[in-house]
Amino acid sequence: MELDEAFGSVGQFGRSQKRLTAFLVLLQVYVACQSMLIVLVGAVPEYHIDQGEIPASTEELARHVRFADNFTSIATEWYLIRHEAYKVNLASSLYFAGLLIGNIFFGPLSDRLGRKPVYMSGSLTNLTFAVGIAIYAFLGYYIREWRFLAFVSNSPGVFFFLLSFMLPESPRWLYSQGNTAEAEDVLQYLACGNGKERLTIKLKPCAGTMKKNDSASGVLNIVRHPVLRCRTIILMYIWYVCSLVYYGLTFSAGELGGNLYLNVALYGLIEVPAFPLCMFFIEKSWSGRRKTTTSFLIFAGFACIFTIFLPDNSGFFFSPTLLALCGKLTISAAFNIVYIYTSELYPTVVRNAGLGVCSMTCRFGGVLAPFVPSMKTLNPSVPFMVFGISGVSAGFLTLLLPETLNKPIAESIEDLQGPVYQMLKNKKVNQLEENT
Template sequence: MLVSYFKVYVACQSMLIVLVGAVPEYHIDQEGIAASRAELAKHIHFADNFTSIVTEWYLIEQEAYKVSLASSLFFAGLLIGNITFGPLSDKLGRKPVYISGSLTNLTFAVGIAVYALLGYCVREWRYLALVSNTPGVLFLLLSFMLPESPRWLYSQGKTAEAEDVLQYIALGNGKERLNLKLKPSAGIMRKDESAPGILNLVKHPVLRWRTIVLMYIWYVCSFVYYGLTLNAGELRGNLYLNVALTGLVEVPAFPLCMFFIEKSWSGRRKTMTCFLMFAGFACIFTMFLPTNAGPFLSPTLLALCGKMMVSAAFNIVYIYTSELYPTVLRNAGLGVCSMSCRFGGILAPFVPSMKSLSASVPFVVFGISGLSAGFLTLLLPETLNKPIAESIEDLQSPKYQVLKNEEAEQTS
């Protein structure tokens, strides 16, 4: 429950700029006003239904890029955290690094809706930022209640501490104190087991091509997901309702993707392809909508459909990627893909500003990205009910090659 609620806080941080950097309706008294901010402030009038950093520092026209930059810097921070705290979790343990991480995805969607409710109730941007950030202190304090991972403790040779954690878990489950004794361990994670690293993703042709495709898919998932999420402030209609729906529309995506990826007629690859392509088509179709389209055929509705589809694809890619890499390289492969994912988040905030060219341009960019990633997914093998390679040598084994040839025949 603690790590799930923590995801709500993370969602508020990710969405902070959508309301804190929102642009209310405004008009300028005169045309041809000097470009200086002081001169502009004398002649611009914002609607007073809420405040934001835009109304505070007049971040419009030539200064509007600073709002997107603020959001982009948040995702740059995620990239730094990805590079820094991922390896630390193997050295310091899972619990200390959790303070910069999270485990669940469903409550992230709920967190977006919670943030929309906060924004509706708190219209002054400084107070909204304060309310959204304060829970972080509470979660920091509550995190000390979490036990360390007993598996990690045992892998580091800390057998006694692992036994204590297992006793703590047993007592918490209502069991009597156990006579538990683990075999002494000098550390399960020996050097010979952890030797394969990132370079092996490049050395082997199969892994090299697979990694390139997966990196692009992860990039697109993040790019389209956060792009559509941050674009909620640009959609027509009620700002707070749009933000809430952008989060809640993800909820049905979870049972949908879990249902399809376990079916033999769809599996991981086909399901991922369909979700990415549906997200792409939903975005592209917005440019063909007439200006007087009804509520059931509006850019907002299509954007929400696209968000649900890419959210499902984003959830599948975690499972699919872990099954495509041999066990000894799984962490390295997931780490590289996760890094490319952050670059998508860094670029995403700037795409909504392309509406100055045309209202449909941001959606076309997201649509083309989704379609291209969907097509590239077809180049990857299916992993449903297939044995996963344990080592790099398994990729060259006859059994693996037979499975690969069968997959190629099914594709053709």
């Protein structure tokens, strides 16, 4: 039987698939704690310097600074304030640099070794990531010693690592590699988990296997063709801005006044309404993918810019905090749509390569994001001005991309060339057939 037919026989989304999905969804809570770790572990409590002048050396600073004792962090232990504060941002940037390296090396590796060994066997929900941020804030509220907080936040990684050995390999990937017998075994395992023990799976031999240089050739095709090259440049900037503004606003939660833990939780939970919102708008004919992405990016940009003009003591409903939360809501929605929109803008033959390039660009935004909030030393309005200009510019650039709602997804690069190109191509093919 065909692979899709086999999936229908074993159960498209039965108990086995639900258990695997639950495991991968819970993993997002752990990933969220990792991404947000530095927000609380590197937070700076209120402090007082005994003498009038700011000490020039760290040793002098340690003798004269007095921190509030409501929590500890790497900043309180190693006096990472004033001229040493950049080290906290650097630690966060190194985390995203690690993600960038992972994209470069482990993405292509997943096509060689499979999805399970490099842990890319499914698409995880961003919604759980947002809830994970709130859970991390809850942990930080009750665990004020930074080493113990880091231990509690990191320890689930061992649990997920051990359980990951229970994950089966992707049957689609196995089948594409020509490993038909192994794909049948995985499908049989899923069938048993779905209560279909007596089902026998026999797949047709695979017509062809994935080439090892598919990723490299896909990137070359993106660079070679003007339509794809233009789309990629625009999408790279959009992904970069989404990451820069999303993580920049998230890290800014520690810079806002009021309760640190409540701010972090709100910056996570505010994303929850973003997902039903974007799912509603992108399926409407009057909005679609392009207009919705544009609107969310521009709204996020202006929300950040308008925070500059509101005083801190204007109340919650007219405060910079509320506008910043609105910016986080809309940039989160835009980020979620971009994944879908990008997949539809690339033809099937180069889709993985295009997503890989955009994902790598996204990590550069994450690397720079921790340093933007620290630009408030130049002027308090600078960080939100950077976020605002970035969001607005990315929103207007999105208008240069085509709409993909209710349109067939291109299978080949030639499908992007337009009807005139297709007519000439068909005419040439007909002439060759007549000559032969």
